Amino acid sequence: MSVDAPPLFTGTSVGVGPGDPLVLGARPVPGGFTAAVHAVAARVWLVLLDPRDGRVLAELPFRPEHRTGSVYAMTVSGVASERIGYGFRVLPGRPGAPDGRPVSGVLLDPRARGLAGSGPWGSRPRYVCRILPDRLDPVAPGPRIDPADLVIYETHVRGFTRHQSSGAAAPGTYAALADRIPYLRRLGVNCVQLLPIAEFDETDNTYTAPGTGAPLPNYWGYNTVGFFAPKAAYASEPTPERADAEFRDLVDTLHRAGIAVLLDVVFNHTAEGDHRGPTHSFRALDESGYYLLDRHGAPRNLTATGNTVNANHPVTAAFVLDCLRHWVTRYGVDGFRFDMASILNRDGSGTLLAQPWLPAAIARDPVLADSLLIAEATDATGTDQVGSFSADPRWREWNGRYRDDARRLLLARPGSVGRFAARLVGSPDLYPERGPLASVNYIACHDGLTLADWTAYSRRHNAANGEGGGDGIPDEESENGGEEGPSTDPGVLRRRARKHRNALLLLAVSRGIPMLAAGDETARTQHGNNNAYCQDELSWYDWSRTRTEADLLRFTAHCLAFRAAHPVLRRPDHPYGAPDVSWHGEEPDKPDWAVDASLLAVLLHQPDPADTVFVAVNTGDPRTLRLPDPPLGTRWHLHLDTGAEPGADSRAPGEGRALEGERLHLAAHAAVALAAHP
Template sequence: MTIPTAAPEETPPLLDGLRVGPGQAQPFGATPVPGAVNFAVHARDTPRLWLVLMDPGSGTVLAEYPFPDEGRVGTVHTVRLYGAEAGRFDYGYRVERPPGTRSPVLLDPYARGLAGAGAWGERPRYRSRLLAAPGPPAVPRPSIDPADLVIYEAHVRGFTRDPSSGVRHPGTFAGLRQKIPHLRELGVNCVELLPIAEFDETDNTYTSPESGAPLPNFWGYNTVGFAAPKAAYAADPTPGGADAELRELVTELHRAGIQVVLDVVFNHTAEGGRGGPVLSFRGLDESAYYLLSPDGEPLNLTATGNTVNAGHPVTGEFILNCLRDWVIRYDVDGFRFDMASILTRGTDGRVLDDPPLLAALAHDPVLAGRLLIAEATDATGLDQVGSFPGHGRWSEWNGRYRDTVRRFLLGRRGSTGDFATRFVGSPDLYPGRPTTTSVNYITCHDGLTLADWTSYDRRHNEANGEGGGDGIPDEESWNCGYEGPTADHAVLRLRERQRRNALLLLLTSAGIPMLLAGDEFGRTQRGNNNAYSQDSPVSWLDWSHTASHAALLRFVSHCIAFRRAHPVLRRTTHPDGVLPDGWSCPPVSWHGETPGQPDWHPSSTLLAVLLHQQQPAGPADTVYLAANTGGARRTVRLPQPPPGTRWHLSMDTGAPTPLDSYPPGREPALVRGSLQLTGHSVAVLTAR
């Protein structure tokens, strides 16, 4: 390995009031101790290492002190800096490699704050910063059973960057905090934030085909500091500002009864491939932190240039400690792991049957009770959906649910039976495991928004500067008869029904539902299904849509309230068709135009399902759903509701607003024993 080097420098005298001595090998990173700061860093195969102190304003190097030989424990170098305190200086490390030369200043992998990034869009010159220890959480975490969760995936900057958001500090943690009333009114109780660990948004090789200006890395899946919140996401874009604002955001979300899940990226880093920058890991111990080929080249299993060596004990401990930091410092409620299948690979890159890191995360006492959600794929095509080694703790983004529901709503041949399996929690993928293993979604940040899924047959990614060939090639989308914006009322009505159909099926399916921010009010990305580089209205939520799409917003809030009101929709066991003793109906039964006669033919476009659950105390809970994915009107005869009840209409996507949905408890009773289904519509009934 070769890395850029800096010329040797003479060690300057100690700064006023400081003295150095050997430190302790644990914990890693910079840790305040009485009267001093302890530094501990793993650096293999280097005879010497220096602590570099820098001016917190300008970044000018103030002093460099060699780590004392007597402070070395194994491959851990330690030094204790007496008289130091948080805020007086920034810091970094230099290593001697090869002999006689010093590396550039390296970041501390465990740094809880990174200075030098500044406001959004400024080219960063990163420095590690010591932050003061936080106090205890201001409010307790909301206790929410995973079965009761409704997740809302959002990008911190994109959520409020548009002027229509009306917040004081657009595109920040503080801006998101101002939108908590919207989340509460909608009814979601968990926010999943796209990466908020420090990343370099200026790191993108592509340029705008219109202006020629560099495009940003907007999403942030190129982490620089894995334990440091992104400074530019704060109204005060400093490490201290980001630290304080993130804690305030989590506190206020918790106060509102909303949990917080962080999207974390432990499969690759911002150091990229061989020609990438040397920021930290590559200078300290490349073979421990990255998967390498026998000739020392980075293995690129992530399509980003490098792959984290999660199977190495040093790296596994680093990942575990970072997650603990987010829990201890910010009291977050869980994590979604980007390309989590990388974490299943051993030090040679091969997939392990029982990866030690996943077991450690599942059984770690600090992470106990926090959500662990895997994106169970990687860039090589490895797909572990249903087979991810979860140790009874992990949930998974269920991409098969997404694909199946999309195909079903388009009336694709052979999709009806597959949809039935997905609807009851994907028991084929998760036998013997709770339905909450499946995180169901139809849209996420990666792909078309829900409005665009009903408006475009193909991707429109020309603005990304990659010739329009990037992004998912085929999303099983349908423009409903016209590509893109239109004034055709028939097309617009069909698109509205399809959006409601998708949201209603999602929020009545067994598992944990996840919504994409803005789908509740018709957000569009103009057909761009890979908007990672679009810091523009393409990616920003247009809050004026809350007025222009108020009917859709009302419908979604009713769907969420309906889910919350019906325990039968939130069962953790996969229902079967066996009638238990004393029950009036089996847990699940399938129907068609005639009760008890579902149409499982590959060409079928009609399916109805009755869900039933006897309550330990109180009345039974019974829900009936009928979906017509064909274009023609269909009539279905209804099965008998439980004795002493009658059917009430909760949702009908084929009906005009406001007759398309009703708040729980206010649904009108049906006067006949059949249901008329408009083409491409879904109806839901409840027995009362």
């Protein structure tokens, strides 16, 4: 059958017929396109739109022959799919119910692969779904890095190159990030983890800057609008076509350089918020399927964002799986970090499940079989599933216990030596069966103080966020070194620099998968703001610091090179005791586990391939250690020493200084790493 075409199609007709209910979303076909959507509704319309301004061109009703169950599927001919925009309208109710309630506005397709109308960064979007081609040139295969060898670098696409010091031709874009690959390789990074790149509205923040009243952005992007669409504002031209092409090019270029790509994905809430938020799609299509609701039908807010995704509902679980497969098959990404992943473990009432279906399905999905899966095993209710998110060995976790225990150790908190000892060898108390590689170790990330600010501020400074300064993590176990904020005092600066390097050294020598936050290698600062989700320019990477902080950058690279050179640091199994691991103090085999202890020293050894490393961290006054004997035929070589002056505190693998005698001077609040060489 056909309907009369609107003026744009003068002289032609638009033909419609049944579509494929098994393929949701919109796809081009010869002479037109197909569109299918799941909707719990009395009636549904496919709306054809002008992609430039969202003007309605035609509204095509889904007829009874277009419906299979709750899926409405239609094939449209006589339309150039690459030139048209589309959306849906629904009439709430059950199929066949009489009219009487208002028809929705034009809804977005939850599976739209492209969203037009977002414009340049900071412009208010008027989203229109676009249909992108199916057939594309293949992306270079991922590097298939053994998890034991991964070094993850967490960064923000815009913030990494937006600063004028980057010198990028198109700053803040996918292409500009690709140009920084030589820098990442020199640093020793082989995996980038990108903060959310699925389409989001950076103008949806309701807070304003104190004093000026200027709107604050949703800079991080944890408020997804289009789960299948790369963010257009991160492309050199803010169109879905360019975003699609340039993100594919970024992944391809990173892969060719031996660098894997992880995406930070947000399946715990959506940009629709609570009843006061916009209705983009999910709320009108199937609110009780996609969201957790209370007995009055109001959204449950377990995420502190207004709504909570009903992750283990069959419709929502299918959506999540389709979305993950999409990023793997279309763009070639190598894995995902799941924001507030404990939501994925909840049932329709919000109760935590002992055996949730969705995480198991993700881990066992054949398309995702090679994908790295990392859970942030918490949510906004205070739930903390670190160590227990899933028993499936495919799942790894952001180890917040590692972060906290490392910080406490370096601040000489009581009892911290014994607690961090478990973290250094891979957290066997948390992952007794899964092994060290279940743990993604980090000391700083996007959420919280940067590593430099952790050494310079004893409290958060968030007034610029427009929330009265009370937002963000209340206590980050930080210390300012004797003066809050910027300082010119040489003693303060020396204490800060040493503590910063101690953190980097510990991260590099700990078993598990290390993650470095972008800029921590050059002392990036947010001036004490520990919740910079709404701070654009403040969060940018200042590339001039690669010169002014060249010593710190070199030290970081040497730490990562030391890790890469020593397989004993990357073992996938937990140690069982001497000689695999032995603990020491000022004298060999005499560790101090007292509550007020201030020295942690460990020898890590493996026979095949032969490798032995000694690590010590001193959180108190200077002391002299008598070193344990190295293996027969070897002697200790000093590679990393944060007690030495910057620039002389690290050496590349193969260039360590051979020690004379059996004693080592360990400066106050300093750490060392040694290796046994012939």
